[in-house]
Amino acid sequence: MWCLAPEWPEHGRHVAVEFVHPVIMGKRALPSVAIDGVDAVARLRASVRPGDIVLAVASASEQRVFEVMQRAPAWGATSIWIGTGPRPPARSPDHLLWSSDASELGRHDGSMVFAYHVLWELVHVCFEHPGLLDDADACDVDGACITCSDEARLAEVASIVAPSLATVRTARGVEEIDTTLVDPVDAGDLLLIHGGVAITHVEAVS
Amino acid sequence: MTSGERTDFLYPFIERDERDVDALLVDLARSAAAKHAESSALRSTTLSNQAGAVALVADAMARRFRAGGRLFTFGNGGSATDAASIAALFATPPHGRPVPARNLAEDPAILTALGNDVGFDLVFSRQLIAHAGRDDIALGISTSGGSRNVLTAMHEARGRGMLTVGLAGYGGGELARSPDVDHCLVVEAESVHRIQETQDALACAVWEEVQRRLEVVGG
Numbered sequence: 001m002w003c004l005a006p007e008w009p010e011h012g013r014h015v016a017v018e019f020v021h022p023v024i025m026g027k028r029a030l031p032s033v034a035i036d037g038v039d040a041v042a043r044l045r046a047s048v049r050p051g052d053i054v055l056a057v058a059s060a061s062e063q064r065v066f067e068v069m070q071r072a073p074a075w076g077a078t079s080i081w082i083g084t085g086p087r088p089p090a091r092s093p094d095h096l097l098w099s100s101d102a103s104e105l106g107r108h109d110g111s112m113v114f115a116y117h118v119l120w121e122l123v124h125v126c127f128e129h130p131g132l133l134d135d136a137d138a139c140d141v142d143g144a145c146i147t148c149s150d151e152a153r154l155a156e157v158a159s160i161v162a163p164s165l166a167t168v169r170t171a172r173g174v175e176e177i178d179t180t181l182v183d184p185v186d187a188g189d190l191l192l193i194h195g196g197v198a199i200t201h202v203e204a205v206s
Numbered sequence: 207m208t209s210g211e212r213t214d215f216l217y218p219f220i221e222r223d224e225r226d227v228d229a230l231l232v233d234l235a236r237s238a239a240a241k242h243a244e245s246s247a248l249r250s251t252t253l254s255n256q257a258g259a260v261a262l263v264a265d266a267m268a269r270r271f272r273a274g275g276r277l278f279t280f281g282n283g284g285s286a287t288d289a290a291s292i293a294a295l296f297a298t299p300p301h302g303r304p305v306p307a308r309n310l311a312e313d314p315a316i317l318t319a320l321g322n323d324v325g326f327d328l329v330f331s332r333q334l335i336a337h338a339g340r341d342d343i344a345l346g347i348s349t350s351g352g353s354r355n356v357l358t359a360m361h362e363a364r365g366r367g368m369l370t371v372g373l374a375g376y377g378g379g380e381l382a383r384s385p386d387v388d389h390c391l392v393v394e395a396e397s398v399h400r401i402q403e404t405q406d407a408l409a410c411a412v413w414e415e416v417q418r419r420l421e422v423v424g425g
Contacts, residue, residue, distance in 0.1 A: 010291050011287070014284050021283065023283075023349075108406060108410050109249075110245070110249060110402070110403035110405070113284075118238050121399065122237065125233075125237065126234075129230055132226075132230055
């Protein structure tokens, strides 16, 4: 899990240490890393693997978090956004843990810390139910899962291979696609792809 | 460290072939709501029980700030990040007067140099030796009240004439009993998480009281 809190790096670090080194002895150490810095998006792009989680603790006005949340599906990552104040637009992350009525002191007075403390506590409750964590019923990309098949998928352009041919990152990994319909494309562009063909550009938040 | 609250009694049907995810989700939602109620109650009870102590701490801190003093915060793990949050609140507040404040666990070069060369027990105290003087304030956080490097830094701070303020949990531990600590605000609870949340609330209350005192004097 990658923890991003551009405005308040202490919160990203607090989440990371919580999961890596639990305060309750005997609980599993889970891989969790705080990501700081102006180049957070580039560092996440380089590091995130399919199946990872990106978790942000940030206000709704944090541009880098929007960008990460938008790209997470192309990286194959689940996205979580924890924050207070005005809400980000609907559908930004997979999961939004938001406190709309918190005061401007919400990030100092323990209420934001409470949100990720409870998240950690409930994650460990879930580990007590191994039957429910089994992947058997989960989405199978080769099956008929409605979220994956017969629908366009988000892709991020990795490189241009030849005219109208690009490699892209998607939740399934790296794929080669035809970009004839949407040319020109550049590395970093977001596309919707279907059947090996890019069908439209997705406007990046910026 | 603690064994934490028991949750197994809530979930008596733990087994590998469990499939009813909806029942678990209902339990998790109920559990989250109960924890929220518990955290809120602990914060408001502690703030009201400790209102007098918070006022005393704020008086002493405001005097140091008026004399040009600076705040140094420190702790380990989640308390290190809470120390960062407290330093940020004082130095870059959402309103009111900013005062100089810094978290001593911010810089990996300093922490690893000191940890490697002189030992982790001294990572905070050595920084106070380099930076701090008699008008300054040391604010150390330890949920157990027993963190060795926090206690050592408090001893160094006291020796340098600094104001020493502790934030602790459980019964307050050694931090609450230490003769090096001028004021120790203790959260009477057994869960590290609930203690940390309430310590943050206490620090926030101290900040508000300090601001009120700095305003009265007009800076």
